[in-house]
Amino acid sequence: MIKSRKLKKILITGANGQLGSEIREIAISTTQYEWDFTDYQELDLCDLNHLEKKVAEINPQIIINCAAHTAVDKAETEVELSDVLNHQSIAIMAKWSNANDCKLIHISTDYVFDGNSAIALTETAQTNPINVYGVTKLAGEKACLEQNPNAIIIRTSWVYSSFGNNFVKTMSRLMQERDSLNVVNDQVGSPTYAADLAKAIMTIMEHKNWQSGIYNFSNEGEISWYDFALAIQEIGGFDCEVGGIPASNYPTPAKRPAYSLLDKSKIKNSFGVAVPEYKESLRKCMDLLRIKTN
Template sequence: MEKILITGGNGQLGSELNVLSKMYSQYKWIFTDWQELDLCDLDRLEENITAINPQIIINCAAHTAVDKAESEMELSDVLNHQAVAIMAKWSFEHHCKLIHVSTDYVFDGNSSIPLDEEAVTNPINVYGVTKLAGEKACLKNNPDAIIIRTSWVYSSFGNNFVKTMSRLMQERDQLNVVKDQVGSPTYAADLAQAIISIITGDKWEPGIFNFSNEGAISWYEFALAIQEIGRFDCEINGISSSEYPTPARRPNFSLLDKTKIKRAFGVTVPEYKESLKKCMQLLRTVQ
């Protein structure tokens, strides 16, 4: 029985993979978070992975606090780059398949057309810089690895934009949301299903792939969709990024082109609003 090691097992994507794993009992699933597999312990990381001895690694772990990363550059680099290099080296040497999850924040946001996997990278914040370094280290140490770039991840698990907006729209009369950053949200359950489709499929094509839900929207339009589906009585105002300064700059445009992953693996990419409805329905049932 093949062993699948998931890092970042308590995060949004790890949690969604955990839900789906129950339907794939042909694998032994090992979900770890920092308590079980500390990626910051670089000196012992290879030894600790060897103790688990997986045939497949899905690296969902990352330092994803984008604003915090600006002041925690060292930690961000350890998690997003140095640990990835070690995992990639180990997986290549042990003939272990590796799927590493990356981000749209490797781009500067100056494009006006959907970004494919060949688009020029130029991160504008520490998170993006360390994630890009992780991508490069991953492919250098394991040219057989698959990297999946995703964007604006949300889920019924963890903290995210959908849950925060849903709560605030019930607490406040009005909200201001940035309207000049365009991309597409990703329901973590859809990404988890895409990853499992790749693992269980009969084709392994190394390289970088994009995955997010279909649709091009701003955070403001995302908030309006949440308001509409949740039937929240709250006024939503669109504001510019300059009116909402944050420690880390965000790309103004990071819409991902999903053509390659659909062609290579036959992955289904749902429309963002359909997935948002599913997630919000789930949130209603668990509240």
């Protein structure tokens, strides 16, 4: 009798977040893997003393770490929590994955940059975070590659989805509630539809050559948050006046990079990852949101 081949097990952390939820959608129709979706209830990344043991019990062949302390403003006062989630837990998972022949994909952020660039940022651009969130995420990147040089890190930016709370949902709601609103117009980058990032991760996992290192992923387009809001207004058909204001008129506890557009050439060339234009993806997401709310 021929024994059935055991399916490769994939551990997803932060499974209830935007990206984790989008990967779960893909997993429904991707049956060649055994999926283990965990959030803090099943795998508490803050429990550093037992994290390695818990991961060992799951014993995955691939870890996709979507978990993070992403509350950028709260991180300014929740420094220890941010460091545990964004840095120390990553070091433990990276060390375990390296020792157990487990592939690791870790999600990072454009906030590792200071925003002073005038051109799209490549993976080798100088990092210099300007807030606690960025500092802890950069520390997580370094720990990840130190403990597991074979890991893949994906930096992304301005993530939104039909799941969770995000800029697209907030703007869509406010534009229906208000006659006018103002949006920051001097912070430039590109949004990322989490469903596109989830597809990119699948492309990398299934590529014949695993090429470790840091990669950038966001949708195509160079826009400000104000431009993004205008696109949401246009696609949603919302009758709301949208004005642009400088970030200095909208002070927040954490500073944001003024410019964090990511160059996606490396991920395209290395893995053949498709990078859709931002309006195309925004339209798909807003169509889904209409279906979900009707």
